[in-house]
Amino acid sequence: MYSNTIRIAILLIIPFNVISLNILSILPYHGKSHFFVFKVYLQELARRGHNVTVISHFPQTDPPRNYHDISLAGTIEAIEDNLPFHRSFLSILEVGLYLTNSGKVNCEIMLANKDVQKLVKDRPRFDVIVVEQFNSDCALGIAYKLQAPVVGIMSHILMPWHYNRFGIPSNPSFVPFHFLEGGTKPTLMQKVERTVLDVYFKTMFYVFSQRSNEQTLAKYFDDVPPLENLAREIKFLLIYHNFILTGSRLFPANVIEVGGYHVKETKPLTGELLKFMEEAEHGVVYISFGSVVKSSTMPEDKVKAVLEAIAELPQRFIWKWENQNMLLEKNKLYTSNWLPQVDILGNPKTLAFLSHAGMGSTTEAIHFGVPMVAMPVIGDQPANAAAIEESGLGVQLQISDLTKDNLVAAFKKVLDPTxxxxxxxxxxxxxxxxxxxxxxxxxxxxxxxxxxxxxxRSAAADVPSYQYYNLDVIGVFAIALLSTIYIFKGIVYTICCKNRKTTSNNEHSSKNKNKRRSKRE
Incomplete structure (x- = not known):
């Protein structure tokens, strides 16, 4: 008894042995909304005692002691509040061009950085390298040079070119497409659009972006294998999904759903915003289109539709609005170019959320159980909006369908207590x-x-396309069927020819007999 007490005391006194890892994270994309998600994960790695080095456009002002930045800031303008409130088929095609060009530029900027070059030259030992999977595979070349296992991270749903490398089914009949509506129940036309745009986006990525990255890497290193081969060596992909929102998907074991980790605890509201919410007798509806889409670029007729809907409903509204124009009286509508979104959504007075359906905003809404009216604009937002509606978190409203009556109907549906x-x-x-x-x-x-x-990785990632789609099996059955038909036709032809010859011989014999009979007579 006494000895057991001593053992327990020793265990309580001696700290547990925590192994500290050297971790490198390579985030070459300049999108602030992406880094906003990753930052929480990277800082938590540092908080748990790991040494974290981060290549990004967003160096931290007050990082932990064991968090080290290799800054790419200032080399390219960060993506924030600079996309117009507009959606069309042409804008989807433009996204393909943007992804291709930005993937090329991100790679060139990163590899030209002196600190990045020094890092690769010095070859410090890293236990694991965390790489964003988005518009470029350039970072995989650096990971190869440093010879460390790679973990992929994402802040959104899969891009079209990620399915093959991880062996994930991408059947357009039930798999949502990153840039399009339809969710898991697309119409025939939406399936046709998915098939066409899947080819378009993959062609833009493989032929232009990935090939350009390989050429850029070749200027600095002469031994980097094809990037697609390196991509298939990624150990795990941490995808910003959870099946409660996005539905059950056919992911292999090395694709891990981690959706929701970026949402922090709420802080109390202060000042005029707090007063505005506290005085909202019928609750508050929050409106924001995120950190990328600029809501003040909304066409005049659409702004009018939103304002008329606001005026018709008893709730107060808070709107992330980027200019100083007065939209409605202050006791009805509160506007600001920056708002503490998590603190607003976490407030019990917030009853609904009109959003662009970005994955970050959608995740925050489901975290606090705030129903949404999803109005997608660009990127993965159409697929997210479909998931919002299918899961029961909210309803969809396309920009083209935005009228006062449609918006009021959508609000009334999500504001219903049930x-x-x-x-x-x-x-x-x-x-x-x-x-x-x-x-x-x-x-x-x-x-x-x-x-x-x-x-x-799944075995499906290594199977050639013709085998994955069973084209070889179909070919065997096709050859067997054609061979059977050919043999059957040959048999029939032989039998027919034999019968025809027998008949002809009989007729000829009969004629000869008739001739001999005629001569005797």
């Missing part, structure tokens, strides 16, 4: 996980470092 109750239940299911999403992301990052020589 609908809001279901959204709260959905939020409860979202939080009900065996491990918190941030803990999950950290666990699998550390796991990759512990087993660097193991391969976790």
């Amino acid at each position: 609908f809001r109750k279901n959204a709260k239940l959905l939020s409860k299911a979202w939080h009900d996980r065996p491990m918190a999403p941030l803990d999950t992301a950290i666990y699998w990052t550390e796991y990759a470092a512990r087993y660097p020589n193991m391969t976790f």
Whole structure:
């Protein structure tokens, strides 16, 4: 008994041995909304004692002692509040051009950076390298030179070119497409659009972006393998999904859903915003189109439709609006070019959320159980909006359908107490996980470092396309069927020829007999 007490005391006194990893994160894209998600994960790695080095356009002003920046800031303008409120088929095609060009530029800027060059030259030992999977594979070349296992991270749903490399089914009949509406129940025309645009986006990525990245890498290194081969060596992909929102998907074991880890605890509101919400007798509806889409660029007729809908409803409204124009009287509408979104959504007075359906905003809405009116503009927002409606978190309203009557109807639907109750239940299911999403992301990052020589990818990622789609099997059956038809035709032809010859001989014999009979007579 006494000895057991001593053992327990020793265990309490001696700290647990925590292994500190050297982790490099390569984030060459200049989108602030992406880094906003990743920052939480990277700072948590540092908080848990790991040495974290981050190549990005967003160096931290007050980082932890073991968090080190290699800054790309100032080399290109960050993506924030600079996209117009507009959606068309042409704008979708323009996204393909943007992704191609930005992937090329991001790679060139990163490799030209002196600190990045020094890092690769010095070749410090890293236990794991975390790489964003978005518009460029250039970072995989650096990871190859540093010879460390790679973990991919995302702040959105899969891009078209990610399915093959991880062996994930991408059937357009039920798999949502990043840039299009339809969700898991597309119409025939939407399936046709998905098939065409899938070819378009993959062609732009493989032929132009990835090939350009390889050429840029070749200017600095002469031994980097094809980037697609390196992409298939990624140990794990931490995808910003959770099936409660996006539905059940056919992901292999090395694609891990970690959606929701960036949402922090709410802080109390202050000042005029707090007063505005407290005095909202019928609650508040929040309007924001995120950090990328500039809502003040909304066409005049669409602004009028929103304002008329606001005037018709009893709730107060808070709108992230980027200029100083007075839209409505202050006791009805509160506007600002910056708003504490998490603190607003987490306030019990907030009853609904009109949003562009970006993954960050959607995640925050489901975190707090706030029903949404989703009005997608660009990128993965159409697919997210479909997931919002299919999951029961909200309803969709396309920009082309935005009128006062349609918006009022959408608001009334999500403001209904029964609908809001279901959204709260959905939020409860979202939080009900065996491990918190941030803990999950950290666990699998550390796991990759512990087993660097193991391969976790699905066999489907290594199967040639003709085998994946069973074209070889179909070919065997086709040849067998054609051979059977050919043999059957040959048999029939032989039998017919034999019968025809027998008949001809009989006729000829009969004629000869008739001739001999005629001569005797």
